[in-house]
Amino acid sequence: MRITHLFVPVIAATLILSACGGGDPPPPPMPGGPTQAEIDARNDSIAAAGDAEQARTEAERDAQRREQDRMNRERDEARETLEAVVQFDYDESDITTAGERLLRAKLPILRSSPTVRLRLEGHADERGSTEYNLALGSRRAESVRDFLSGFGISADRFTTTSFGEERPAVNRSDESAWAQNRRVEFVITGGQIVVSEDD
Amino acid sequence: MNGRNREVEQIRQEGIRVLRAFAWAALVPIALISPLAAQQDSIPGVTLGLLYEAEFQPALAVQPFSGRLGGETAAARVEEIIATDLRYSDRFQIMDSLPASLVGDQIDYQLWDQLGAVWLLSGSLEGAGSGFVLVLELHDVVYEEIHAQGRFPIPATRDENFRLATHIASDAIIEWIYNEPGMAASRIVFSLRTRDGNQDLYLIDSDGRNFRRLTEYDDLTMSPSWSPDGTRIAYSSRKDTGLPRIYELDLETMVEKPLQPGRNGDHQTPAYSPNGRDVAFSIMGGNRSGIFYYDLERGCCLTHVSGGRWDDFSPTFSPDGRWLAFNSNRLGTPFPQIFLMPASGGEADLISPYLHGQEGYYTSPDWAPFGDYVAFHGRVGRRGSYNILVANVADRGRRLRQLTWEGNNEDPSWAPDGRHLVFIGRRDWGTGLMVVDTATGRYRMLRRGLDVRVPDWSPALGWDGP
Numbered sequence: 001m002r003i004t005h006l007f008v009p010v011i012a013a014t015l016i017l018s019a020c021g022g023g024d025p026p027p028p029p030m031p032g033g034p035t036q037a038e039i040d041a042r043n044d045s046i047a048a049a050g051d052a053e054q055a056r057t058e059a060e061r062d063a064q065r066r067e068q069d070r071m072n073r074e075r076d077e078a079r080e081t082l083e084a085v086v087q088f089d090y091d092e093s094d095i096t097t098a099g100e101r102l103l104r105a106k107l108p109i110l111r112s113s114p115t116v117r118l119r120l121e122g123h124a125d126e127r128g129s130t131e132y133n134l135a136l137g138s139r140r141a142e143s144v145r146d147f148l149s150g151f152g153i154s155a156d157r158f159t160t161t162s163f164g165e166e167r168p169a170v171n172r173s174d175e176s177a178w179a180q181n182r183r184v185e186f187v188i189t190g191g192q193i194v195v196s197e198d199d
Numbered sequence: 200m201n202g203r204n205r206e207v208e209q210i211r212q213e214g215i216r217v218l219r220a221f222a223w224a225a226l227v228p229i230a231l232i233s234p235l236a237a238q239q240d241s242i243p244g245v246t247l248g249l250l251y252e253a254e255f256q257p258a259l260a261v262q263p264f265s266g267r268l269g270g271e272t273a274a275a276r277v278e279e280i281i282a283t284d285l286r287y288s289d290r291f292q293i294m295d296s297l298p299a300s301l302v303g304d305q306i307d308y309q310l311w312d313q314l315g316a317v318w319l320l321s322g323s324l325e326g327a328g329s330g331f332v333l334v335l336e337l338h339d340v341v342y343e344e345i346h347a348q349g350r351f352p353i354p355a356t357r358d359e360n361f362r363l364a365t366h367i368a369s370d371a372i373i374e375w376i377y378n379e380p381g382m383a384a385s386r387i388v389f390s391l392r393t394r395d396g397n398q399d400l401y402l403i404d405s406d407g408r409n410f411r412r413l414t415e416y417d418d419l420t421m422s423p424s425w426s427p428d429g430t431r432i433a434y435s436s437r438k439d440t441g442l443p444r445i446y447e448l449d450l451e452t453m454v455e456k457p458l459q460p461g462r463n464g465d466h467q468t469p470a471y472s473p474n475g476r477d478v479a480f481s482i483m484g485g486n487r488s489g490i491f492y493y494d495l496e497r498g499c500c501l502t503h504v505s506g507g508r509w510d511d512f513s514p515t516f517s518p519d520g521r522w523l524a525f526n527s528n529r530l531g532t533p534f535p536q537i538f539l540m541p542a543s544g545g546e547a548d549l550i551s552p553y554l555h556g557q558e559g560y561y562t563s564p565d566w567a568p569f570g571d572y573v574a575f576h577g578r579v580g581r582r583g584s585y586n587i588l589v590a591n592v593a594d595r596g597r598r599l600r601q602l603t604w605e606g607n608n609e610d611p612s613w614a615p616d617g618r619h620l621v622f623i624g625r626r627d628w629g630t631g632l633m634v635v636d637t638a639t640g641r642y643r644m645l646r647r648g649l650d651v652r653v654p655d656w657s658p659a660l661g662w663d664g665p
Contacts, residue, residue: 091533122484129562129576129585129609130652131422132535134467135510135528138483160484161442161465166398166419 074195078109082118082193085169086144088182091128093139095147103147106186110153115191120144122162123169123185125178130164137162144184159189259285260316260340261295262302266324270331273356274324277333277365281322283406284369284383287643289619289636290376291318308343316340320372330354333368337375347375352664360662362404370659373616380568380659382614387621387632387645388413388423388432389654398652400434403632405614405656407645414448422468425657426475433458433469433478445469445480445493458493460501468513472542473520479504481512490514490525504544515566515573516542522592524550524564524573534558537575539592550596551577561588563610567617568658574611574620587611587622589637602635603642612656621645621654 034042084106086099095103110116122137122144141160149155170177261282266274282295294316302310311319319338324331331353339346351368354360363384370381385405390398400413400423413432414420420436421443430450435443443465445458460466462482469480477492489506493499505511509529516523523542528535536558538547550573551561561577571592576585584607589600602608607625614620614634624633624644631649635642 093533128560129535131468131513131610132526132528132562134465135481135483135512135526135535136533138465138488138510139528142484159463162483163419166392166421167396171396 071195075193078113078193078195079188081105082109082116082188083186085186086184087179088140088184090125090178090182091136093136093143095143100147103144104151106148107151107153109193109195110148110157113191113194116188116193117157117159117190119187119189120158120160121185121187122160123167123181123183124162124165125181126165126168126173127178128165130166133164134162137164140182140184256290256292257317258315259291259293259318259320260297260311260314261285261293262306262319262321263297263299264322264324265304266331268326270324270326273331273353274322276356277324277353277368278322280362280365280406281320281369281372284366284381285320285372287406287634288369288373288381288383288616289639289641290373306338308338308340311338311340318346318376324353330358333365335368335372337372349375362408363660363662366405367661379618380616382616382619382656382659384660385429385615385657386660387612387654387656388425389632390421390423390434390652392650392652400432401651403646407632410646419443422653424470424478424655426471427473427658428475429658429660433471433480435467435469435480443467445478447478447495458495459499460491460493461499462491462501464488470514470516472516473518479514479516479523481510481514482506483510483512490523504542505540505547511538513563515564517566517571517592518569522566524566524592526562526564526575530558532558534560534581535562537561537564537573537590537596539573539595548595550590550592551575552579552596552599557581560585563653565612565620567613568615569617572617574613576609576611576622585609587620587635600637602637602640608633610653612654614656615659621656623651623654 084102086102087096088099089096120141122139122141124133124136128136138160141162145155145158145160148158165181168177168181169183170180261278264274264278278295282293285291286293294314306319306321317340319340321336321338323334325334326332333351333353334348335351336348337346338344349368349371351364351371353364366383369383373379373381382405387403387405388400391401392398395417397417398419398421399416400420401411402413403410416436416438418436418438420434420438423432423434425432431447432450433445433447435445437443439457445466446455447458448455458478464482464484467481467483469478471478476496477494479490479492481490482488488510490504490511492502492504504523505525507529509527509531511525511527511529513526514523515525521542523540525538525540526535527538527547530536536549536553537551539550540547552559559577559579561575564573564575566573572589573592574587574589576587578585586604587602587608589602590596591598602620603624605626609623611620611622618637620635620637622633622635624631624642629644629647631647632645632651632654633642634645
């Protein structure tokens with residue numbers, strides 16, 4: 001990828017040069033000075049140098065933009081991984097196998113982004129009592145915090161809160177809706193996501 | 200049984216109107232079986248039954264109320280409110296709306312006796328326009344005399360306190376006959392889920408009338424709790440900080456103030472102490488979870504009374520303020536239980552029945568305004584719907600009274616009469632606030648078609664008078 005980038009300004013300059021070949025009708029020759037052809041040639045070379053310079057900057061900007069895009073993309077992916085919702089079994093606050101996979105994927109991002117802080121929002125499905133579900137949601141959020149801090153991520157970087165059954169992800173009363181509603185959501189409350197440099 | 204029959208006869212002859220025959224119903228509600236049979240439990244060591252008081256319900260007749268100078272319409276409305284209150288008290292058979300042509304203007308004890316009435320209530324509304332005085336006379340039909348009488352200020356019918364003032368008169372009648380508090384002059388506060396998914400607080404009168412909105416925060420506002428004097432309501436809301444915090448709303452001034460305990464975590468499930476000086480509530484997810492007291496008078500000062508690496512929540516005080524019942528997941532199972540603890544903290548005892556490996560699920564305790572009864576909802580088994588249960592604290596959960604037997608039933612709260620409970624009932628035919636009479640097991644839908652949460656029944660309410 002890097003090598004291809006280097007060729008870009010050269011190609012661009014060539015294209016600009018050839019585009020400048022055909023021009024206005026030649027003006028009358030000037031006596032005692034450089035010929036019109038000489039002036040044109042000089043102007044052309046100045047223009048060409050300018051164009052080449054411009055092309056180089058643009059290309060660099062392009063490259064930067066692409067690099068930026070790549071970083072953004074990676075950051076978006078990292079954000080998505082960080083925000084991926086973890087689901088729980090009925091009435092349980094233990095991390096499931098699927099939940100563990102999702103949480104492990106968050107670890108490298110949390111390590112490379114030490115300023116990032118998260119709010120862990122616990123939720124329950126509508127079965128069970130209103131107030132107990134607040135406790136259940138809280139336990140789920142705390143399970144997640146304990147899991148992550150067990151891998152060396154400082155527990156201070158997380159706050160927990162529970163919505164109980166009051167903010168369902170899916171507003172239906174069936175097994176699939178309940179499964180999606182038993183969850184912990186991850187809200188980034190501060191800091192920058194830093195994507196680790198991959199070589 | 201002979202002794203009891205003799206007693207019944209004696210009671211009848213002496214004119215005492217209440218007979219309470221106690222019988223245990225077994226798990227099968229249709230059959231009344233002997234107490235021995237009732238011990239066939241689904242959980243060894245726990246008697247699950249319906250303590251059914253086969254209560255003699257005297258007939259109480261209501262003489263058409265009279266009013267003068269344009270007060271006739273008001274008199275009819277007062278009569279209707281009182282008759283409904285007495286019917287909802289589940290203590291009488293009510294005879295009302297009798298044609299004046301039949302009963303006449305004067306009290307005819309002979310006639311009422313023939314009609315089977317034991318009590319007769321007559322009322323007249325004095326004054327007109329801006330306010331009335333309701334004069335009530337309670338007649339003992341058997342002795343042919345006035346048993347009690349009273350005068351009650353009633354504001355004009357358009358006044359917001361018209362119904363409350365009338366309910367106060369209804370409760371006086373209960374007091375005259377039973378020497379026990381009534382529940383007519385009271386309200387129920389609850390949170391209601393609106394279409395946008397938010398929850399705000401609403402109020403309803405004890406008779407299901409006057410349904411109205413109390414808060415308009417358009418956020419999650421929950422777990423309302425009445426102050427012991429009925430002038431304030433504490434609740435949790437996310438409205439300001441995005442995290443649940445406890446607020447106190449003064450119902451007279453409608454001024455609301457946040458409690459400032461200065462501690463992180465979710466602040467949930469507030470409850471006033473009986474002297475109204477503290478609010479107990481739960482902090483979850485902070486550095487230290489548990490139940491805390493907040494000193495309202497000093498406006499500060501958290502006292503930590505229970506908790507640890509688990510969640511204790513939904514506290515409720517005994518009427519003398521010495522004990523606290525609460526909900527907890529401290530056993531580490533997914534089956535929450537009800538615990539009991541000295542209000543100053545200390546060791547907690549289970550009062551929901553617990554059998555390792557066969558745990559039931561019990562939540563939302565509410566301590567009765569008098570007596571050592573704690574109501575909660577739960578299910579005895581691992582699965583199934585929830586029912587309203589009452590534990591006698593002295594029994595430590597060995598015996599449970601089950602008050603509902605169908606549908607789904609959650610979040611009970613005691614009425615100020617210590618006899619009725621409001622709860623959220625779901626039936627095939629509707630969902631809403633239901634009221635059950637713990638003495639007879641009778642229940643009714645108070646308000647149907649509402650997506651309600653965690654109701655709290657007020658203490659007896661008063662009004663400032665004319």
